[in-house]
Structure formats: structure tokens, C-alpha cells
Amino acid sequence: MKLSQELAQYIIDYTSKIIDYNINIMDPNAVIIASNDSTRIGETHMGARKVLVTGEPYTIDKEEAKKYPNVIPGISLPIHFKDNIIGVIGVGAGEQAATIGKMIQSTTELLIEQFHLKETLNAETQVRNEFLTHLLTESWFNNESYFHHQLKLHHFNLNQSYLVITAELFNCTFENNFSNNYESEIVHYEKSISTLLENIAYKLNYLHINLVYIPNAITFLVPYTSTPEGDKNHFMDKFVTNLDFVLSQTFDFGYRIGIGGFAENMTQIHYRYKCANSALKIPKALQRDTKISSFTDVYFEHLLFNLSQKQRSRYWESIIGKLLKEDNGKSMYLETLETFFQNDQSITKTSAALFIHRNTLLFRLNRIGEITGFYPQHLKDAINLYTALTLYKLYQFETSSVSDDIENQKEILL
């Protein structure tokens, strides 16, 4: 392990809080890389040169110090890591040099050991996160050997069932309050995300839950084991309620939850992840203001979205094309129709939602029937109208400025 300048300075700052002596840390070339006297950084340290030759501590007493310029009495000690000398620490502690020096040497070695352990654990976590990200975003069958290998490596059970849920986060940034001298911005970013995920997982308190952060969204893989007292829906409802609570407590800036459903085993996780994304994106395309949506709620729309653009346009134009012309840009009939479907074809609820008299509503519904040939109160006609309306909404979404990002649209189509 190489002793970095940042870690060396951290050790100096840490020990300087405990004792008030001049401390320097030197690299294996005896060059000072950190010091509580910053003017000395870059100088060669005489005591360190002796230590690096002998491997033993070297003490400079008052008499010897007088012989050299800029040298004060003290002790230089080797810094060991796994039986190697990775640097030297010099303490200008005068007569107490031997005792104080030993103590500082131990503290330094402990801090390095701790740092190394943390780095190793971080690296393991990073490899695991990378694997989980692949598992979500790539098809199992395109990378089967890689996934099998990773499953073994991370002790996952191929046949474990998982509930897959994605939370989309609004305006979530981790770049703020960056003022740490000991780590790079990217390390700070990774740590912030890792701390955030740990906190959420801790609050949710589900055994072996996995959280995966992909910019602006967190995906939750919740292991499901059937229990006698509850079924899958109960398990899912309870988790979503708790998740909604924990997210509301964690994020002030808002979020949406997309429920992908249960992956029967790990090969289905990618599919369920896509379902969760559809559950988030389809309501957005249809301008439905829903905080929590499930793939099962949008399955029908999802199927429609998979038709070609030509097929979709031809369909809605043939059903509601005349209605749009009649509306003449005011969208009165369209709004009536949409509200009618949103309120489960209830005359009372729809007239209340539109602030109109029920007779006005009945007149409009009848007029829609006359114009289109499809009567909204008849089941089969309603299905045609609902389908056309949904496809028209998608057309609007695709041609609006919101949907400039073509990749975004493609993701809706699984």
C-alpha cells in the first residue's frame, strides 16, 4: 500500500489534535509529504533517511540537532504496513521523544490499517453494486455466464424471489457541501450515495434487501419468502407503505415509486426492473399525477405503446379524429371523456369533477357518440374511445418538448 499525501495529512491533523508537537510524515524517499508546518513539505528529512537505511527508530538529541540547520531534537520511526516500511514519521518531541514517538507510531499504523480495511470494504461494495446494476439493466440471457459467476461470488441464490421497486428522485444531487480535503470529489460522491442507501436500508429494516442507485433513482430488490400469514400482495403493500414513509422522511424534494412486481427468480430481475420503469414513465407520458404506480396499473397502456407509431396514429385518428376537429383546440370533449373514464364512468362523480350539471354531462357524452359513432357509456365503445384517447396522449407526449429525449421514449417500450 502506498501512503498518499492526503492520508498522511489526515494522520497529521488527527494526531495534532491530541498532542502539540511538530510532526512530519515522509515517503520511502525520505521526502516530507505531510507536516503541521506546511513550509517543510517537499524537503528531505534527515532522520527519515537513517530510518529507511536501518529500519530502526532514530533519535536526534539536543547536541546532534545543533549540528544541522532546521533540525530539532526528536525521533523518527518507521511506519509499518503488513511487514513493509511504507514511510517514516518524525516527531519533534524533545526529551519525551521516545515515549511520545512510540505512541504516535502506533496511532499512525492503526489509522492506516483502518483506512485500508475501509478501502477494501468499499471496493467489495463497489463490485457488488456493479453486479447488481448489470443485473437490473442487462438481459440475463445475454450475459448468463457472467451472472452465474457473480451470483456465486456474492452468495446469491438463483431461485430467490424478489420484489422489484424503483423510486425516481427529483432534483437529487450529491455534489453540495463538498469541503473535504482528504478525499476526491468522486469518492465523496460515492460515499454520499452509499451513506444515503445505508440509511434508507436501515430504516426499512428488511433482511437482505439490496438497494441499487442508478442516477436519480434507487431500485429496491426485496427478497420474498412466502409466509403462512401473508400473501404476496400483503407483503408488497406493507413494503410500499413503509417505503413511501421512509422516502417522505428522507427526501424533501419529492419522489415517485414504480412497482415492477415479483421476479420469481434472479433471471427475471431485469424484466421486473423494466416493468418498474414503465410504471414510472407511462403515467408521466399520460400526464397522470400519481406518486405510486404499479406495472399492473399500466399493463394495458404498455401493450398499446408497443404498437408501431403508424398503427397508433391510424387508430386514434380513426376514432377521435373528428372529435378533435369539433373541439377546435379547446379540448372540451376530450377533457370530458378523460374525466369520465378517470371517474369509472360515474355520471355523478364526473359532473362534480368538471363542475357541470349532470344533464350537461349527459348531453356532451351523447354528442361525443354522435360525432365519433362510439358512445362512452357503452362498454365496447368505451374501450375503443379509451384506447384512442391513450394513444393520442402518447402522441402528444412524443411530439411535445418534454419528449425531446428520444431514448427516454424508447425506454417506455420494453
Place this chain on the structure above:
Amino acid sequence: MSKDILITGYEPFGGDTTNPSLELAQALNGCRYKDYTFQFAKIPVNLHECISTMEKAINCFDPEIVICTGLAYGRASISIERVAINVADFPWPDSAGYLALNETIDAEGPAAYFSTLPIRNIMQSLHAEGVPAYISNSAGTYCCNLLMYGTLNYISKHHLNIKAGMMHVPYTPDMIAGKDPFMPSMSLDTMIKAVKTAAVTAIENPEDRSIICGFAQ
């Protein structure tokens, strides 16, 4: 298996940028005592969301002890609330601008609930720790009373085995510096110690004793 102690605090309100009740709850988050872990929940100062947030927190954490904390204007000591009444009568509007007047919190609920925390034991423990504290016989009629009533009502209706109550804390010195020189205040550290001590007392001495003038009988 770890058992949870839920400490709740209110979001900053009425132009304040901080709320010591929330800060102390956050400071205790993740702390441990024996096999208990402290959890926190942020409660909105809002008639319509305050109790539902608490219900969600109880369902999420399944705690054994719930201590609600709130800020009490002008109080000099930690107030351990004895009772919550079935009334919402706001002296000023909540964060949604709603002003409840002579409202019943739950039309089917009892007139009042007593704290199920060992309030006298807690007071004695706080005094032993050097924290000024007293038993308050009114939690007011604003959101703190609402939350305490709502919490005890939910626990009672669902037959949950949870001990719950409310503690009011004074302002912190920084909140009143340069404003009102006669307004009492208390350091956040003392408040944190007080709430932690209260939770530990509720675990170690859950059965309340009858104490007169500080002497156990």
C-alpha cells in the same frame, strides 16, 4: 432482534429555520441502548398529516416505546406531559394554514388519554441527571396535544403493546439570542440527554411509582 424506540420531532415552523425537537430526534437516530435502537420520524405541523405520519412511522418501525417531542414556547424545563385531550383548538394556523377551533380529534375517541410512559420515574431520573424537568398537566391544544392524543388513540384502537407519551422542550439559546432576553432556553445537548434518559427509564423502570416531593413512597 433489535427493538426500536421511536423519537419524533417536528419540522421547523413559523419562520424558524430549526426545531430542537427534530434536531434531538435526529441526533439520537441510530443510538443504541442494550438491544434497543433509536429511530426518528419528522412530523409535519399540520392537523391533517401529523397523526397519519405517526401511524406510518409506527407501522414502519414497530417500536416498543414512542416519545413525541415538541417545542414549547416560554417553558424553562423539560415538560413530561401527563395527558392529551380530545380537542384541537389552535392558537395559530398550522403549516397548511388551517386553524382548528374547538374541534374534536376523534369523534369516537375518549375525552383524554394518559401518557403510558412512567412519568414520575422519568422526572426522578432527569433530576438525578441534573436536568430540570417537571410533570405538565396540559400539553395544550395545538399539534403536540394532537399528536400525543392521536398516537395513544392509534395504539389503543389497534391494541398495540407500545408505551407512548410526549415531552416538551424549551427553545435553544441560539433561537432566542438577540430576540427576547427574558425567554428561557436550554442547550440541545441537555435535551438529548433528557430524552435518552426518559427512554432508558421507560425500559428499566416501566412501572411508575408514586412519588411525593421527590421521595418514593
